[in-house]
Amino acid sequence: MHKDHHIEIRELTRVEGHGNIVVDIRKGTVREIRLEIIESPRFFEALIKGRHYQEVAHIISRICGICSASHTCACLKAVEDALGMRISRRTGLLRELCLCAETIQSHILHLYFLVLPDFMGTHSVLPLLKENPSLMEPGLKLKGLANHISTILNGRPVHPISLVPGGTLHMPEKCELIEIKERLEEATELLHRVWETFRGFSTPGFEKAREFISLKPSSGYGMYDGTPFSNIDGFIEKEDYAHRLEEYVVPHSTAKHAKTGHGTYMVGALARLNNNHRRLTPLARRFLKDAPFSMPCHIPFMNNLAQVIECVHLAEYAIELVDRLLDMGLKKEPPRWGTTWGRGVGMVEAPRGILYHSYTVNNEGLVESANCIIPTAQNLRSIEEDLRGLVPGLLPCSREEVVKGVEGLVRAYDPCISCSTHIMDVEFV
Amino acid sequence: MRWIKRPRIAFFSLTSCEGCQLMVLNCEEELRELSTRVDVVNFREATDLKRDDYQVAFIEGSVTREEEAEKLKEIRQRAETIITLGACSTTGGINALKNRFSPEYVTECVYGRNPPNRLLVENIPAMPVEEVIEVDYRIPGCPVSKEEFLGFVKALVLGIPPGLPEYPVCNECKMEGNICVFEKGVACMGPVTRGGCRAVCVSFGSICWGCRGLLDDANTDAHRETLGNHGLGDDEITKRFDLYSSFYIHRKGRCTKTTT
Numbered sequence: 085m086h087k088d089h090h091i092e093i094r095e096l097t098r099v100e101g102h103g104n105i106v107v108d109i110r111k112g113t114v115r116e117i118r119l120e121i122i123e124s125p126r127f128f129e130a131l132i133k134g135r136h137y138q139e140v141a142h143i144i145s146r147i148c149g150i151c152s153a154s155h156t157c158a159c160l161k162a163v164e165d166a167l168g169m170r171i172s173r174r175t176g177l178l179r180e181l182c183l184c185a186e187t188i189q190s191h192i193l194h195l196y197f198l199v200l201p202d203f204m205g206t207h208s209v210l211p212l213l214k215e216n217p218s219l220m221e222p223g224l225k226l227k228g229l230a231n232h233i234s235t236i237l238n239g240r241p242v243h244p245i246s247l248v249p250g251g252t253l254h255m256p257e258k259c260e261l262i263e264i265k266e267r268l269e270e271a272t273e274l275l276h277r278v279w280e281t282f283r284g285f286s287t288p289g290f291e292k293a294r295e296f297i298s299l300k301p302s303s304g305y306g307m308y309d310g311t312p313f314s315n316i317d318g319f320i321e322k323e324d325y326a327h328r329l330e331e332y333v334v335p336h337s338t339a340k341h342a343k344t345g346h347g348t349y350m351v352g353a354l355a356r357l358n359n360n361h362r363r364l365t366p367l368a369r370r371f372l373k374d375a376p377f378s379m380p381c382h383i384p385f386m387n388n389l390a391q392v393i394e395c396v397h398l399a400e401y402a403i404e405l406v407d408r409l410l411d412m413g414l415k416k417e418p419p420r421w422g423t424t425w426g427r428g429v430g431m432v433e434a435p436r437g438i439l440y441h442s443y444t445v446n447n448e449g450l451v452e453s454a455n456c457i458i459p460t461a462q463n464l465r466s467i468e469e470d471l472r473g474l475v476p477g478l479l480p481c482s483r484e485e486v487v488k489g490v491e492g493l494v495r496a497y498d499p500c501i502s503c504s505t506h507i508m509d510v511e512f513v
Numbered sequence: 514m515r516w517i518k519r520p521r522i523a524f525f526s527l528t529s530c531e532g533c534q535l536m537v538l539n540c541e542e543e544l545r546e547l548s549t550r551v552d553v554v555n556f557r558e559a560t561d562l563k564r565d566d567y568q569v570a571f572i573e574g575s576v577t578r579e580e581e582a583e584k585l586k587e588i589r590q591r592a593e594t595i596i597t598l599g600a601c602s603t604t605g606g607i608n609a610l611k612n613r614f615s616p617e618y619v620t621e622c623v624y625g626r627n628p629p630n631r632l633l634v635e636n637i638p639a640m641p642v643e644e645v646i647e648v649d650y651r652i653p654g655c656p657v658s659k660e661e662f663l664g665f666v667k668a669l670v671l672g673i674p675p676g677l678p679e680y681p682v683c684n685e686c687k688m689e690g691n692i693c694v695f696e697k698g699v700a701c702m703g704p705v706t707r708g709g710c711r712a713v714c715v716s717f718g719s720i721c722w723g724c725r726g727l728l729d730d731a732n733t734d735a736h737r738e739t740l741g742n743h744g745l746g747d748d749e750i751t752k753r754f755d756l757y758s759s760f761y762i763h764r765k766g767r768c769t770k771t772t773t
C-alpha cells in the first residue's frame with residue numbers, strides 16, 4: 085500500500101535550539117526531506133569586531149551555553165596562535181580537564197534528558213525522574229559530578245570564568261582536586277550502569293559510509309590537542325582546514341551546510357571513536373568490545389553509544405590529568421604576553437565534534453576578523469542525507485513510526501542548533 | 514502576585530545561547546523535588562509537551578526578530594506572571610552588541626549580499642523582553658545563578674514576590690574576602706553592577722564584567738571617571754559599559770537606568 089505522508093515536526097523538542105523537520109511522501113516515494121534550522125542568527129562576527137583580544141573568549145563563549153568551555157578553548161588557542169603566546173603545561177592540563185568535564189556533562193545531558201525519553205516512551209525526563217529514580221540515578225550523579233568539576237575549576241558549569249589567553253586566573257586547591265579524583269574513581273560503577281541502560285535499547289541498523297573528521301593528537305585520544313584527521317585523507321593542516329571545506333547557504337536554514345571534496349562528512353563522538361578508538365583508556369576499550377558494532381561503524385544511531393564510551397574514557401583520563409596536576413603542584417599561572425599579532429587558528433573537539441576558530445588581531449590587540457566552523461553545521465548535510473536514506477525503509481510503517489524514526493535519528497546526532505547558526509566566515513574590510 | 518498551589522510553568526527561549534536553560538537543567542539534585550511542586554508544561558529543550566495553559570512563563574533570550582515579538586505578546590496574554598531568565602532577556606545582554614550596526618549590515622556579514630531566504634535571516638536590533646511586553650520579575654546574569662533561580666521558584670511556590678539585591682557586586686565581593694582588582698590597577702564593573710552573584714568572577718580571578726546589568730541608581734558618570742583614572746580611554750570605557758548594557762546606552766545615548 086502506498087501512503088501519502090506530509091510530516092512537519094515544528095520546533096523539534098529535546099534538542100538544543102530551534103529546528104523543524106519536514107518530510108513529504110507521495111505515493112510511497114520520498115519527495116522532500118528537510119531539516120529546517122529556524123534558530124535566530126546571532127551575528128557574533130559583528131559582536132566581537134573591534135573588541136580587545138582579552139575579551140573575545142568571554143563574548144564568543146556565549147555562542148553556546150552547552151559547549152561554552154569548548155568555544156572558550158578554541159578561541160584561546162586561536163588568539164594565542166595569533167599573538168605568539170605559549171601556555172604552560174599546567175594551563176594546558178587544566179583546559180583539558182575542563183573539556184573532559186564539559187563533554188561528560190553534555191553527553192549525559194543528551195543521553196538522559198533528550199534521548200532516554202524516546203526509549204522509555206515518555207514525553208520528557210520529568211516522569212522518569214519521578215517514577216524511575218534508579219534508572220535516572222547514574223545520569224544525574226554523573227552530570228552533577230561533571231558540573232562540580234567545572235565549578236571547581238571555573239566558578240560555574242556554564243561560561244568558564246578563569247580561562248584567559250596565556251594563562252589561568254584560578255587554581256583549584258589540592259584538596260579539591262583530590263576530592264574530584266575520588267569521585268571520578270567512584271564513577272566507574274555509575275558508568276557501567278549507563279552502559280547497561282543504553283546498550284540494551286535496540287535502534288535501527290541503518291548504515292551509510294561516509295568521511296569522518298576529528299582531531300588526532302600525536303598521542304592520546306585528543307579533545308584539546310591534535311591535528312584534524314580524515315579517515316579518507318589522513319592529516320589535514322589546521323591552517324588549511326577552512327579551505328578544505330565548502331560552506332554553502334541553503335534556503336531552509338539559518339545555519340550553513342558544509343561538505344568536503346568527498347561530499348558528506350560526519351563529526352562528533354562517532355567520528356572520533358572511528359578515528360581514534362585505539363587510543364581509548366583500558367576500561368573504555370572494554371566497553372567498546374562489548375558494543376553491538378565493530379569499528380569502523382557507519383550506523384548514525386550508534387552515536388549514542390559512542391557517547392557513553394567517550395564518557396568512560398574521559399572519566400578515566402580525567403583521573404590521569406588530576407594526578408599529573410597534583411604531581412606538578414598548583415602554582416598560579418598569570419597570563420603571559422603576546423609577542424606578535426596577525427591571524428591565528430585554534431581547534432578543539434567540542435562534545436559534538438571538531439570546532440574551528442580563527443581570528444585576525446591587529447597591532448592594537450583588537451579583533452579585525454573572525455571565522456568559526458561549528459560541529460552541528462558540519463553535520464547538517466550528513467543528517468539530511470541520512471534522513472533521505474532512512475525514511476524509505478520506514479515507509480511501510482505508520483506515520484507515528486516514521487516520526488519516531490526521523491526524530492530519533494536527528495536526536496542521535498545530538499545537534500546543537502543554537503550553536504550552528506553562529507557560523508561566521510567574514511573577512512571584514 | 515497570586516499564590517497558586519501547583520503552578521504550571523513554561524520555559525521559552527528566544528535568541529540566546531540557551532545557557533540559562535542549561536543552568537535550570539543543572540539543578541540535578543533539586544529537579545526531583547521541583548517536579549513535585551510545579552508542573553512544567555512547556556520546555557522545548559526538555560519535553561515534547563507543548564501546552565498553553567501555563568500560569569508562569571520564564572523567558573530566556575533577547576528579541577531579535579519580529580516573530581519573537583509576536584510570540585511574546587501571545588505568551589503575555591496567557592501567562593499571569595512573566596519572569597525573564599538571564600541577561601539576554603533582562604537587558605538585551607551580549608546580543609545587543611550587534612545594535613552598533615544596521616540589521617542589513619550584520620545579515621550581509623554572515624549570509625552575503627543575496628541570502629537565499631531573506632525571511633529566515635531577517636532580524637531587528639536586539640531588545641530585552643520588557644521592550645515588547647510587560648515583565649513582572651527579572652532574573653539577571655549571564656548565565657543566571659542556580660541559587661537565584663531556585664530562590665525565585667521557591668518564592669513562586671510560596672506566593673511571595675521575589676526581589677533582587679539593590680546593592681553593587683562590590684558588597685558581596687568584599688564579603689567573599691577578595692582583594693579589589695582596582696588595587697592591582699585592573700578596572701572592574703562591580704561598583705555599578707547589581708549584586709546577587711557573590712562576585713563569582715572576581716573570586717575566580719577575573720573582574721566583574723557587569724553581566725547582571727546596571728543598578729537602578731548606578732552613578733555611571735562617576736564610574737566612567739574612575740575607569741578613566743585607571744587608564745582606560747573613552748572608547749574602552751564605552752566598550753566596558755556596552756558589553757552587557759549596550760541596549761540602554763544605545764537607546765538613551767548614555768547609560769543611566771536599567772529599566773524603563
Ligand code: SF4
Pocket residue numbers: 146149242529530531532533534573574598599600601602606607654655656657
Ligand atoms: S544570558 Fe548569557 S547564558 Fe543566558 S542565554 Fe543569554 S547568553 Fe546565554
Ligand code: SF4
Pocket residue numbers: 682683684686687691692693694695701702703704712715720721
Ligand atoms: S574587584 Fe570589582 S567587584 Fe570586587 S570590590 Fe573591586 S570593584 Fe568591586
Ligand code: SF4
Pocket residue numbers: 654655682706707710711712713714715720721722723724725726
Ligand atoms: S561578578 Fe559581575 S560579571 Fe561576574 S557574575 Fe557577577 S555580575 Fe556577572
